[in-house]
Amino acid sequence: MRAILATPALVDTELPEPVPGPHDLLVRIEAVAVNPVDTKLRAAVGDGDPPRQLGWDAAGVVAATGERVGRFRVGEAVMFAGDAGRAGCNAEAVLVDERLVGRRPARLSWAEAASVPLTGLTAWEALFERLGLDPDAGAAGGGGGKGPSLLILGGAGGVGSIAIQLARRAGAMVIASASRPESAAWVLELGADHVVDHHQPLAPQLVALGFEVVDHIANFSDTDAYWEVMAELIAPLGSIVAIVGNRQPLDLNRLKAKSVTFAWEFMFSRSQFQTPDMGRQGEILDRLAALLEAGELRPTLGRTLRPINAANLGIAHAQLATGSTIGKIALAGWG
Structure with a gap:
């Protein structure tokens, strides 16, 4: 063959x-x-x-x-x-x-x-098994926008593209990051409520949209690059999921005062460990x-x-x- x-x-x-x-x-x-x-x-x-x-x-x-x-x-x-x-x-x-x-x-x-498969499984596990969103919470109402706020970093990539759609179906208010006009148009087409440019400071952009903090963050881009800003933007008792391994040590104490949950998502965990x-x-x-x-x-x-x-x-x-x-x-x- x-x-x-x-x-x-x-x-x-x-x-x-x-x-x-x-x-x-x-x-x-x-x-x-x-x-x-x-x-x-x-x-x-x-x-x-x-x-x-x-x-x-x-x-x-x-x-x-x-x-x-x-x-x-x-x-x-x-x-x-x-x-x-x-x-x-x-x-x-x-x-x-x-x-x-x-x-x-x-x-x-x-x-x-x-x-x-790979992006669908990663997005599903990240949103529903790590962040704890309900996959059907927004289905009856025709989509999201009324539930918890979710910032998706790397919205136009493979995982982000399916995660936006799943999050909307789960009723979340989806804020997706994209840095180019064509990628911004793509994430809006997929159902994102708002777009932010991840090449620019995120906090001012979120404040302009009416968000001092967000309930959940799904980082499908670079864990190290956004660690500090995620700690700043996540709401107290919020949750963060990431899929890209860190290159430098992460200061988990940045999340302690807010009692934030941080989780990794690795689609191959189940098969690797034969769970x-x-x-x-x-x-x-x-x-x-x-x-x-x-x-x-x-x-x-x-x-x-x-x-x-x-x-x-x-x-x-x-x-x-x-x-x-x-x-x-x-x-x-x-x-």
């Missing part, structure tokens, strides 16, 4: 097709999407290190199942992010534990579906699929490259490295 390996250069190669374990699905890949985790893990592959098959966002068709698989059958269309401890999805066929898999939304293209609720990720993906099919969420795909090969994957990685990507980048078809 065709595959792409990081050596650290990206190279096209041929590999044997893997054989499913008891809980595995063998999925024929139709499309993949890229995320910052891909470029970070690629950067960790040094010259002389074993090559690595990257990629943790995919959509495809179940080709074979392990003996203990019960949720899926051969021929079903699925989407998944998988397990960073196993070979990634940059190959024609990959293995994934069925508990981490959701069904592909029927109305989405392969590329659109591939852009959902008893690992199957929750498959359930979340099915829930996201239902919302996408109902038109309550929209895909966040920004660009599609064809076909899936090392050259196009390199283009996608380079675009991610600019830090100016709007939405997700996907590769579709093997040519």
Whole structure:
């Protein structure tokens, strides 16, 4: 089968097709999407290190199942992010534990579906399992704006783009950060109530919008860069979630006087530690699929490259490295 390996250069190669374990699905890949985790893990592959098959966002068709698989059958269309401890999805066929898999939304293209799992899971877990928002609190009223205030840092990126929509559905008043006219327009289109420029001081912008403090902060950008301003802007008894690891020690005492809750969100925690609720990720993906099919969420795909090969994957990685990507980048078809 065709595959792409990081050596650290990206190279096209041929590999044997893997054989499913008891809980595995063998999925024929139709499309993949890229995320910052891909470029970070690629950067960790040094010259002389074993090559690595990257990629943790995919959509495809179940080709074979392990003996203990019960949720899926051969021929079903699925989407998944998988397990960073196993070979990634940059190959024609990959293995994934069925508990981490959701069904592909029927109305989405392969590329659109591939852009959902990692960012969808990260946003869902961050908002509803870390910050404690209710995913359905604003659904009956047609959206957000009446509930707690939520500042999303990095609103136009992959995670931010789905988080804005989920937060609106949860009834939150969403303030999203974006630094360029096109990214500001994107976050407003997705449902943000307000936009602030994260390249400018945030506090004065929030005061101008009527917010001395905010109830929740979801940092999908840079934990170190915004630590002090988050401590300043968060309300007493508020909560903060971050997804990007810190480079320097964080002064948690900055949050003590306000009794602020701080939490990390790492989508791969459940698979890495084989937690008893690992199957929750498959359930979340099915829930996201239902919302996408109902038109309550929209895909966040920004660009599609064809076909899936090392050259196009390199283009996608380079675009991610600019830090100016709007939405997700996907590769579709093997040519």
